[in-house]
Amino acid sequence: MASQISIAAGRSQRREGSKFVDALPEKGTLELRSEDGEYTHFTWKNRVTGQVEDELLVFPGEATFEKVDQDPSGRTHILKFSSSDQKYFFWIQKSDQQVIIRAQVDIDNLIRDPTYRIGSAPLPVPSTPQRPAQERSWPPTPGAPRLSHPEPAPRNAASASTPSAPPVAGSSNDGVMDVEQIPAQESAGGSGQDQMARLLAEWARGGGIAPADDDARLTDVLSPIQMSTLLTTHPSLIPTITPLLPSGLDLPPNPSAQDLLPILSAPQFTDAIASLDNALRSGGLPGNMMRELGLPDNAGQSVKGFLEGLIGLKKDDQPEGGDERMDED
Amino acid sequence: MEDPSGWSLTESDPQVFTQLLKDLGVKGLQVDDLYSLDESTLSTLKPIHALIFLFKYVESSAGGAEESSGIEVDPLDNGVWFANQVINNSCGTVAALNAVMNIPSQSSQYSEESIQLGEELGNLREFGTGMESLDLGHLVSSSPHIREVHNSFSKSSPFSMDSSAFPEREKEDAYHFIAYLPINGILYELDGLRKNPIMHAPIEGEDWLNTARETVESRIGTYPPGSLMFNLLAIRSTPLPRLTRLLNDPSTPSEQKFQIQDQLEHESNKDKRGQMENTLRRNNLLPVVFQLFKALGESGQAGKAVEVARAKGEERREKRAAKGEGDD
Numbered sequence: 001m002a003s004q005i006s007i008a009a010g011r012s013q014r015r016e017g018s019k020f021v022d023a024l025p026e027k028g029t030l031e032l033r034s035e036d037g038e039y040t041h042f043t044w045k046n047r048v049t050g051q052v053e054d055e056l057l058v059f060p061g062e063a064t065f066e067k068v069d070q071d072p073s074g075r076t077h078i079l080k081f082s083s084s085d086q087k088y089f090f091w092i093q094k095s096d097q098q099v100i101i102r103a104q105v106d107i108d109n110l111i112r113d114p115t116y117r118i119g120s121a122p123l124p125v126p127s128t129p130q131r132p133a134q135e136r137s138w139p140p141t142p143g144a145p146r147l148s149h150p151e152p153a154p155r156n157a158a159s160a161s162t163p164s165a166p167p168v169a170g171s172s173n174d175g176v177m178d179v180e181q182i183p184a185q186e187s188a189g190g191s192g193q194d195q196m197a198r199l200l201a202e203w204a205r206g207g208g209i210a211p212a213d214d215d216a217r218l219t220d221v222l223s224p225i226q227m228s229t230l231l232t233t234h235p236s237l238i239p240t241i242t243p244l245l246p247s248g249l250d251l252p253p254n255p256s257a258q259d260l261l262p263i264l265s266a267p268q269f270t271d272a273i274a275s276l277d278n279a280l281r282s283g284g285l286p287g288n289m290m291r292e293l294g295l296p297d298n299a300g301q302s303v304k305g306f307l308e309g310l311i312g313l314k315k316d317d318q319p320e321g322g323d324e325r326m327d328e329d
Numbered sequence: 330m331e332d333p334s335g336w337s338l339t340e341s342d343p344q345v346f347t348q349l350l351k352d353l354g355v356k357g358l359q360v361d362d363l364y365s366l367d368e369s370t371l372s373t374l375k376p377i378h379a380l381i382f383l384f385k386y387v388e389s390s391a392g393g394a395e396e397s398s399g400i401e402v403d404p405l406d407n408g409v410w411f412a413n414q415v416i417n418n419s420c421g422t423v424a425a426l427n428a429v430m431n432i433p434s435q436s437s438q439y440s441e442e443s444i445q446l447g448e449e450l451g452n453l454r455e456f457g458t459g460m461e462s463l464d465l466g467h468l469v470s471s472s473p474h475i476r477e478v479h480n481s482f483s484k485s486s487p488f489s490m491d492s493s494a495f496p497e498r499e500k501e502d503a504y505h506f507i508a509y510l511p512i513n514g515i516l517y518e519l520d521g522l523r524k525n526p527i528m529h530a531p532i533e534g535e536d537w538l539n540t541a542r543e544t545v546e547s548r549i550g551t552y553p554p555g556s557l558m559f560n561l562l563a564i565r566s567t568p569l570p571r572l573t574r575l576l577n578d579p580s581t582p583s584e585q586k587f588q589i590q591d592q593l594e595h596e597s598n599k600d601k602r603g604q605m606e607n608t609l610r611r612n613n614l615l616p617v618v619f620q621l622f623k624a625l626g627e628s629g630q631a632g633k634a635v636e637v638a639r640a641k642g643e644e645r646r647e648k649r650a651a652k653g654e655g656d657d
Contacts, residue, residue, distance in 0.1 A: 215642030221634045222621055230625055237624050244620055246612035249605060264621070268609035272618050293623050306622075307635045313626030 005032040005110060005118060007103045011044060011054070012076055012089035021068070021076065023091045028053075030090060032107060034114035042079070042111065044090065054088065058111045065108040077104060079111075098123075214304035218277035221307065224265035231257040280306050341383050341506075343562050344603030345482050345610070346425055350564075352478040354447025355429055357437075359568075361599075363561040366542045373592070377563045378444075379428035379510035380541055382548075383421075384559035398547065399518060399527035404462055407526070409512050410454060412465035414521030419470055422479045424506035426469060427519040428564055430454055431512050441570035449474060462525065482610040509545060510564075511537035516544060568596050 009030040012023045027047040034040050044054040062083050068076040074097060079088040092100045101123055109116040231237060235257065242255055251259055263269070279285055280303045287297030290309065299309030346360035360381070361374055371377065404411035410430035414423045435444040446454065453472065457465050469475060508519040511532050518527040529544050549559065572593040575581050581589070625631045 214639070215646060216635050216638035217642055218622075218638075220638035220641050221631070222618070222625065223634075223638075226625070226630070226634050227621065230621070230628060230630060233630075234624065234628055240624075241617060241620055244617045246608050246614075248608045250601070263605065263609070264617075266606055266609055268606055269614055269618070272614035276615065276618060293619055307631070310622055310626035310631040311635060313623065314629040314631065315627050 004034075005103065005106050006030070007099075007107075008047070008093035009044070009077075009090045010093055012091050014087065014089060021089050023076070027093060030092075030107070032110055034110060034116075037115040040111045040114050056088075060111075060113055063111050065104060065111060067104055074100060077107075213281045213302050214307060216303065216307060217274075218280075218303065218306075219270055219273045222273055224261070227264050228257070228261055231260060277303060341421070341560055341562075342606075344606055346381070346421070346562060346564075347603065348482070348607045349422065349425060349478055350429060352481070353475065354449045355445070356447060357435070357442060357444035357567055358429065358432070358564055359566075360425075360562050360564055363563045366538075366546065366561070371538055371563075374563050374565050377538060377565045378432045379508055379564040380545065381424050381428065381506055381508050381562040381564065382545060382559065383424075383506045383562070385505065398544065399529040401523065401525040402528045404526050405459065407513070407515075407528070409517060409519070409526045410457075410465070411462045411519055411526045412469050412521060413462045413524070415463065415466040416470040419479065420506045420521055422475065423466070423469065423521040424508045424519070425564075426450070426475075427521060428508040428510055431510060431517075431519075432564070439570065439574060442566065442574075444566065466521065482607070509541050511540075516540045518544070568592070569600065572596065 007030050008027065010024055010026055010028050012021045014021050029045045029047055031043045031045060032040055039060070040058045042054075042056040042058050043052050045052045056079075063079055063081045065077060065079050067074060068078050068089070070076075071091075075091045075093075077090050077092065079090065081087070092103060094100055094103070102119070105121050105123060106116075106118050109121045110118070231241075238255060238257065238260060241260065242251065245251070245260075245263065249263060251263075280300065284302065285300035287300055290297055290300040290306075293299075293309075294313060295306070295309035296312075299306045343360040343362050350358055350360065358378065363374070363380070364370060402409075411427060412423055412430075414420050429446065430450065432444065432446075434446060437443045445451075453468065457468055460468065505520075505522070509529075510517060510519070514532050516529040516532060516537060518529060520527065530540050532540050545561070572589055576586060576589050576593060625634060
């Protein structure tokens with residue numbers, strides 16, 4: 001008897017020459033049909049045009065269908081052939097994590113074994129969400145997903161529709177990047193899908209499968225020009241900076257911005273800023289270090305978090321944006 | 330400091346070498362950049378006692394060009410102090426030591442103008458008499474003081490500097506440092522990664538630099554154009570005491586004094602700048618960096634600064650993508 005799976009899914013595309021994966025917005029359906037228990041017919045159909053745009057024959061043991069762990073939403077999956085380097089990315093257009101996990105398990109089992117009976121394999125045992133203390137994540141494992149949410153993701157979101165189901169492993173996989181925890185939606189389809197695609201695209205822009213970070217480099221943010229502007233518009237800063245500088249620099253008693261700038265723009269300073277950038281990009285700094293700066297703990301976990309924390313330090317409460325007025329403090 | 334060898338990278342900056350020699354107790358010598366091997370450039374820096382040639386291959390394919398002209402000779406038979414580089418990252422210090430250990434002491438009637446190895450290195454040289462190059466290499470790398478001085482220049486950025494995280498930054502560990510200098514009337518090349526010193530040519534005429542120029546230029550010429558990045562440093566007599574003395578000497582003709590005054594000013598500015606940079610190298614600068622970032626945030630200027638930096642980064646990424654390189 002032929003087994004069949006059908007699930008709403010879009011395609012994702014790997015960008016040429018990079019590890020980025022962009023979710024494409026088109027609505028589609030993944031359809032799998034086992035043929036006489038010998039192989040699996042794997043197709044992706046565009047739901048709008050009804051056209052079958054991808055068609056693959058998968059022989060047992062030839063490929064796997066796995067969740068891409070780097071995607072915080074848990075939706076992106078990869079069809080990977082072991083016999084060649086072919087890879088196909090799909091993102092499941094369902095919001096219920098249970099449904100997504102069920103689909104992944106079934107698809108993976110079916111392509112490994114065309115005689116597989118849909119729904120017969122157990123779902124993976126959800127692992128206890130592992131949340132090392134902030135401080136213990138230092139030194140971090142390079143490339144390990146960083147936790148941007150200190151408290152566990154709410155369980156009810158995923159398990160609400162099936163109260164008897166155990167908590168879902170997928171829901172613990174939050175926040176590799178800055179993408180918000182995806183709110184659970186009642187059903188697939190609707191405007192939620194578009195938003196999902198946008199979020200995924202954003203995630204991919206932020207680095208996708210390659211753990212990447214903000215485009216901005218700290219050395220460009222705190223460039224010599226920027227420091228010069230900062231010190232000349234806020235001369236009151238100078239007495240707070242001066243005592244932090246190493247002794248033996250031969251500074252006059254009440255140094256001016258002109259005295260400090262050659263020091264602050266020396267290559268050693270740029271190197272120090274670059275090393276901070278590097279430390280943030282390669283896994284982060286302890287939260288208590290950030291707290292001392294008045295930044296949230298997660299500012300220590302990526303350049304992006306750090307920069308956003310800085311922007312949040314702005315003293316008056318005016319929204320950041322086109323407003324270029326400087327505040328007087 | 331983060332390297333498992335316990336030796337950090339040496340920056341190819343002349344001020345670092347100058348301070349390194351000073352801290353090891355060497356007197357009367359300093360290191361300067363050499364932008365050309367022209368007689369006119371060299372003459373402003375003379376007397377020059379050794380050259381440090383540092384280079385890296387831009388393309389690995391250029392490795393085939395590694396053909397040295399000279400011949401390897403036994404250092405002990407030829408009176409050359411030569412230590413092998415046995416530790417990662419130590420090549421800058423090893424090259425500097427290979428040079429200064431072979432620069433003869435000079436006593437001058439003006440004590441500040443004498444050249445002396447100093448007690449520490451003098452003892453090291455004495456202790457190592459008759460030792461094989463490999464043993465000398467181990468002797469150098471096991472000296473806590475040398476290592477401490479060597480490492481003292483990389484305090485400004487206490488985070489581990491994984492050079493692989495800076496794809497377009499020069500990876501300084503890919504640099505190699507080689508000393509060239511005359512020893513007993515013969516030009517030698519001392520490359521700590523070679524087993525032995527390389528004897529090039531007898532010095533003809535007054536100036537060893539003429540011989541060295543030919544040797545270094547022909548070496549540079551063996552690499553295909555664009556495949557080699559290099560820098561030359563000169564180990565020279567410290568000029569400040571001499572220039573100051575000449576300026577104050579009533580017998581110096583006044584027309585020369587203007588030129589001496591200029592030189593003195595140039596040298597003393599360079600010296601000040603170098604001391605400032607070395608002070609920065611030897612201190613943790615992060616508290617200042619953090620304070621500046623915090624102030625930037627509080628001033629409300631962070632948003633704009635981040636925007637500008639992101640635009641720059643995006644441009645950089647697009648350029649890289651256009652070149653077909655990966656983003657990671």
